[in-house]
Amino acid sequence: MPKNPGTSTETFSPHEIGDFNTLLDCFSQGFVSTDLDGTIQIVNQTAREWFDCYPGASIEELSPEIRRLFSTFINSGANTIEFPLRKNHHSYTLQIRLLKHDRQPTGAACIIEKQSATTNGNTGNQTNLALETLINSTSDGLCICDPQGLIQRMNRTSARFYGAPPEQMIGRSVTNLVEQGLIDRSAAWEVIKSGKISNLLQQRGPRKLLVTGTPIHDESGKLLWVVVSERDITEIDSLRRDLEEQKALNDEFQLQVLNLQKMAFAGRQLIARTPCMIKLIEQALKVSKTNSSILLFGESGVGKGVIADLIHKNSMRANRPIIKLNCGAIPESLIESELFGYEKGAFTGATGSKPGYFEMADGGLLFLDEIAELPASAQVKLLRFLEDGQLTRLGGTKAKNIDVRIIAATHRNLDEMVQQGKFRHDLYYRLNVIPLHVPPVRDRKDCILPMIRYYLDHFCEQTKTRKHLTQAATETLTNYDYPGNVRELMNLCERLVVMTETESIDLPDLPVHVVRQTRKKSGGFNEEWPEQMSLRQIVQSVERGVLMHGLEIHRNQARLAEALKVNQSTITRKLRRHGLQNGNVLAVTQEHP
Numbered sequence: 001m002p003k004n005p006g007t008s009t010e011t012f013s014p015h016e017i018g019d020f021n022t023l024l025d026c027f028s029q030g031f032v033s034t035d036l037d038g039t040i041q042i043v044n045q046t047a048r049e050w051f052d053c054y055p056g057a058s059i060e061e062l063s064p065e066i067r068r069l070f071s072t073f074i075n076s077g078a079n080t081i082e083f084p085l086r087k088n089h090h091s092y093t094l095q096i097r098l099l100k101h102d103r104q105p106t107g108a109a110c111i112i113e114k115q116s117a118t119t120n121g122n123t124g125n126q127t128n129l130a131l132e133t134l135i136n137s138t139s140d141g142l143c144i145c146d147p148q149g150l151i152q153r154m155n156r157t158s159a160r161f162y163g164a165p166p167e168q169m170i171g172r173s174v175t176n177l178v179e180q181g182l183i184d185r186s187a188a189w190e191v192i193k194s195g196k197i198s199n200l201l202q203q204r205g206p207r208k209l210l211v212t213g214t215p216i217h218d219e220s221g222k223l224l225w226v227v228v229s230e231r232d233i234t235e236i237d238s239l240r241r242d243l244e245e246q247k248a249l250n251d252e253f254q255l256q257v258l259n260l261q262k263m264a265f266a267g268r269q270l271i272a273r274t275p276c277m278i279k280l281i282e283q284a285l286k287v288s289k290t291n292s293s294i295l296l297f298g299e300s301g302v303g304k305g306v307i308a309d310l311i312h313k314n315s316m317r318a319n320r321p322i323i324k325l326n327c328g329a330i331p332e333s334l335i336e337s338e339l340f341g342y343e344k345g346a347f348t349g350a351t352g353s354k355p356g357y358f359e360m361a362d363g364g365l366l367f368l369d370e371i372a373e374l375p376a377s378a379q380v381k382l383l384r385f386l387e388d389g390q391l392t393r394l395g396g397t398k399a400k401n402i403d404v405r406i407i408a409a410t411h412r413n414l415d416e417m418v419q420q421g422k423f424r425h426d427l428y429y430r431l432n433v434i435p436l437h438v439p440p441v442r443d444r445k446d447c448i449l450p451m452i453r454y455y456l457d458h459f460c461e462q463t464k465t466r467k468h469l470t471q472a473a474t475e476t477l478t479n480y481d482y483p484g485n486v487r488e489l490m491n492l493c494e495r496l497v498v499m500t501e502t503e504s505i506d507l508p509d510l511p512v513h514v515v516r517q518t519r520k521k522s523g524g525f526n527e528e529w530p531e532q533m534s535l536r537q538i539v540q541s542v543e544r545g546v547l548m549h550g551l552e553i554h555r556n557q558a559r560l561a562e563a564l565k566v567n568q569s570t571i572t573r574k575l576r577r578h579g580l581q582n583g584n585v586l587a588v589t590q591e592h593p
Contacts, residue, residue: 030092030112034059036105038070047112051087062094062110063087064219070096072216072227074108084115091115141209141230145188147223149174158230161204184464187213188226195223197576201466201503208234270306271454273446276439280307287434288314293386295371295431296409298438301487304409307438308367317405320364323357328373335378336394343395358391361404371408371431372417376424383427406431441482441489448478451486455493467497472507472541479518502579508545544578547571551580 021042024031030047034040038059047053053061060067063085073081073096082095093113099106141158145151151172159166162182174186183202190198191213198213210231216224272278287294288311296304305324312322330338341356357366368374374382385391386406390399408431417423441448452469460467469477482488492511500509507515547560554560557575561568 030110030114032059032062032110032112033099033107034070034110035107036074038067041107047110050090050092050112050114059110062112066094067219068216070108072214074098074105139232141228143169143188143228143230145174145192145226145228147192147225149186149189149192152225158228161207161209161230161232163205187211188228191215191226192223199503199579201468206234207232270303270310271447271450273450274439274444277444277447280436280438281310283436284311285314287311287436289316290434291405293405293431293433294407295414295433295435296407296438297435298409298411299440299485300411301485302438302440303486304438305367305369307436308365308407308409311407312365315365315405317364321361322365322367323361324367324369325357326369328370332375335375336381339378340381340391341393341396343393353393356391356393358385358402358404359400362402363404365405365407368406368408370410372410372412372414372423379424379427383424383430386427386430441485445478448480448482448489449474451489452477452493455490456497459494459497463497465497466503467500467505468503470504470506470537470541472537473505473510476507476510476515476518480514481517504579506544507541508548540578543574544580547574547578547580 021044024042024044025046027044027046030050031042031044032040032047032053033042040053040055040057040059040061043053043055051062058067059070066085069081069083080095080097082093085092085094091114093115095111095113097109097111099109139157141161142153142155143151143158144153151170151174154166154169156166159169162169162177174183174188177183178186178189183204185200185202187198187200190200195215195217197215200211200213202209202211210233212229212231214227214229216227218224270281272281284307294311296307298304308324309322312318325338327335337354337356339356339358341354341359343353381391385402389403390401392399414423414428414432418425418428441451452474456467456469477492484491492514495511496505496509546564550560550563554563557568557571561571564571
């Protein structure tokens with residue numbers, strides 16, 4: 001006999017194999033060995049009597065549901081698995097052990113114990129159908145649930161994630177865990193409802209887990225149990241975030257940026273990591289201590305109102321109101337009465353008196369957005385107020401002293417408007433005491449990724465979902481110019497959170513015009529894909545896009561498989577791999593730049 005009997009049948013001579021089979025026939029336990037495909041190689045007399053199986057047959061002869069379990073076990077990397085089975089009105093315990101030769105898997109050995117009637121009575125029918133897996137040597141958490149969502153088995157790692165010993169978790173319902181707030185969603189329950197593999201990201205205390213629920217069905221398609229694996233990705237996620245931080249914080253200058261990058265006021269977020277934005281914030285904080293008039297220049301959507309909020313919050317007027325008015329949103333016939341107020345009878349319909357925006361902002365700050373849209377008559381009255389600090393309501397005769405600081409903003413070129421006679425030059429010089437330029441997003445490249453992360457987290461919190469960007473999507477969004485500036489970036493993040501079906505936001509989920517605008521102009525494959533993408537990422541992204549587009553056209557897997565000239569099982573497997581709902585068409589927004 002060789003030193004390691006059973007590790008590889010190729011090492012036995014015919015005589016030795018005969019002796020080995022004779023020895024196995026003496027065992028009261030059943031013994032079956034198979035190759036990696038589940039074809040029976042050796043079977044002893046006990047197993048032949050119990051299961052009527054012979055060499056050359058499939059392992060399915062032991063039990064119809066064992067084929068699916070056997071394939072899962074061979075691909076899992078585990079060394080041993082044990083579960084109960086029932087055949088011919090008898091109950092058995094089956095232990096499968098992986099066979100290796102030179103550290104490479106060659107097959108499996110199945111050791112079968114027949115249970116007594118007493119054991120059968122104590123176990124019960126439900127337990128006979130349950131998969132009993134307990135691999136405490138793995139660092140991943142493993143949990144097994146029955147079709148009702150009751151936990152049947154749990155290893156120590158999974159129990160540690162819940163903060164309780166396994167014996168306290170077994171028998172509990174996964175829906176009860178959600179109700180008690182131990183988890184926000186249950187991968188096992190998602191599997192039970194859909195019958196499909198479910199992947200979730202969960203935060204349990206300080207740990208972030210990648211949770212995967214896998215259904216196990218019998219030959220008729222009936223759900224037998226759900227296997228849930230839990231992988232701790234806290235360190236991976238933390239490392240990814242740290243790398244993003246370090247990319248911007250590479251010297252002492254960027255360390256100062258870190259102190260300025262997040263200034264929250266009025267529920268809004270200001271992020272600064274580029275020199276031009278840092279300089280703007282430093283200037284805004286400096287002028288906030290004065291009462292000088294400020295004129296903010298910048299494209300639409302860059303956040304001029306946010307800068308005004310920052311100045312007001314850090315000024316001596318912070319405990320007084322800040323009143324905001326969009327001069328382009330009020331009809332020209334009403335702008336004077338809205339700004340300066342009116343008395344009863346000042347015009348038709350003025351049945352009472354009303355204070356204007358200047359009076360409401362008394363002691364505080366008045367932010368006049370789109371100041372270039374102010375009509376000529378209102379420009380005259382505004383200039384007069386800036387000169388003496390007094391105003392008179394429409395229809396009134398008494399002047400009032402008002403203490404208001406003015407911050408004006410525009411996206412237009414006031415110099416040209418002054419030269420064209422469309423804006424009073426004397427008012428322009430009165431407002432333009434301290435000019436501040438708010439840079440567009442395309443000039444704030446280092447700010448884009450932190451802003452995207454902030455708004456994605458913000459909308460995920462609002463919608464009670466979890467989303468993250470793939471590397472390809474991150475590269476594309478970072479290289480996009482955002483002609484609509486921060487407003488466009490914020491709206492795009494909200495759209496991605498709401499419209500993306502899976503937790504992973506990938507390239508096909510992005511609007512078409514965003515992807516096209518960020519393509520390289522040098523030709524070749526770089527014209528289609530971000531420079532940092534690997535070949536594997538490109539292939540996966542193309543495959544996912546083809547599947548999404550194909551489902552829109554063909555509507556079901558069978559026709560899609562026929563169109564792509566592959567088996568339907570291949571389509572099913574790839575849909576699951578990419579997180580696409582089996583048989584459903586994802587909502588894909590089609591846009592044109």
